[in-house]
Amino acid sequence: MARKLTTASPRRGVTAPQGFRAAGIHCGIKKPGQLDLALIVSELSGPIAGVFTKNQVVAAPVIVDRLHLRQGTGRAILVNSGNANACTGAKGLAAAKKTAAVLARHLGIPSQHVFIGSTGVIGRILPVDRIVKALPNLVAQLSDRGGSAAAQAIMTTDLRQKSIALQDTIGGRLVEQQDLVEP
Numbered sequence: 191m192a193r194k195l196t197t198a199s200p201r202r203g204v205t206a207p208q209g210f211r212a213a214g215i216h217c218g219i220k221k222p223g224q225l226d227l228a229l230i231v232s233e234l235s236g237p238i239a240g241v242f243t244k245n246q247v248v249a250a251p252v253i254v255d256r257l258h259l260r261q262g263t264g265r266a267i268l269v270n271s272g273n274a275n276a277c278t279g280a281k282g283l284a285a286a287k288k289t290a291a292v293l294a295r296h297l298g299i300p301s302q303h304v305f306i307g308s309t310g311v312i313g314r315i316l317p318v319d320r321i322v323k324a325l326p327n328l329v330a331q332l333s334d335r336g337g338s339a340a341a342q343a344i345m346t347t348d349l350r351q352k353s354i355a356l357q358d359t360i361g362g363r364l365v366e367q368q369d370l371v372e373p
Contacts, residue, residue, distance in 0.1 A: 203337020206355035209233040213331035214343030217324035219272035219310070219317060227321060228343035229293075229328050230267045235303050238264030249276035250286035250316075251306045258290070258302045265303040268293050271344050275308035275316040285318035292322050296329050309346050 204212050212230045220226040240259045242252055258264070268289060275282045286306055294301035308316065331339075341351035358365055 203335075203353055203355070204230050204340055205334045205337040206357075211332040211334050212336035212340035213328050213333065214336065214339030214341070215324060215328050215331060217270070217328075218320040219270055224272075225339060225343035225345075226270055226272045227324055227328055228267075228269045228271075228340040229332065230340055231297065231332055232265050235263050235265040235299065237262060238305070240305070247277070249274055249308060250278060250282035251275055251308050253283060254286045254290055255305050255307075258305055261300075261302040263303055264305055265299050266293060266297055267305045267307065269307040269309065269340075269344050270316070270321060271308075271346055272310040273308055273314050273316050274310045274312045276312045278313065278315055281315050285316040288318055289316075289321050289325075293325055293329075296325050307344075309344060 204210060210230060210232055212228065214225045214228045216223065216225055217227040238259065240255060242248070242256060275286060278285070286308075290304040290306050291301045294304045297304075337353065338351065341353050345351065
């Protein structure tokens with residue numbers, strides 16, 4: 191008997207798997223009205239994996255995330271768009287660490303369970319104060335229906351959101367996977 195293939199999930203967005211909430215808001219990196227800050231949070235901390243560039247020149251979020259990944263546990267991902275926080279030196283690294291630490295305090299979790307990402311213009315200092323100021327509102331917006339806003343908030347030059355959700359049954363249990371694809 192042929193095995194049924196994995197199918198598209200009827201639920202959409204990064205919150206397709208149960209136990210995930212997301213949000214996307216405008217924090218002031220992009221023009222007014224454009225979402226530029228996304229947050230994805232799991233109800234529980236759990237195992238996390240990462241794939242990083244082999245390039246020797248890496249953005250500050252990559253440095254922070256590599257360090258956090260050594261703990262092997264994650265719970266939240268914060269991504270801004272409009273500013274890559276790349277080629278920004280010590281100031282960029284301090285901004286990346288600060289955003290992770292402040293978000294961790296708002297969520298009541300260890301900062302090593304927070305992963306961050308930045309996409310956009312290279313070489314500009316990240317406006318960390320705008321992000322930090324927006325975090326309480328971003329956390330308050332978290333919802334199991336916030337996947338679309340999160341996907342929109344990480345868009346740079348694309349014309350539409352990119353995400354995919356798949357589901358399959360493994361060992362008699364429904365398993366769903368969602369990929370929020372960076373532009």
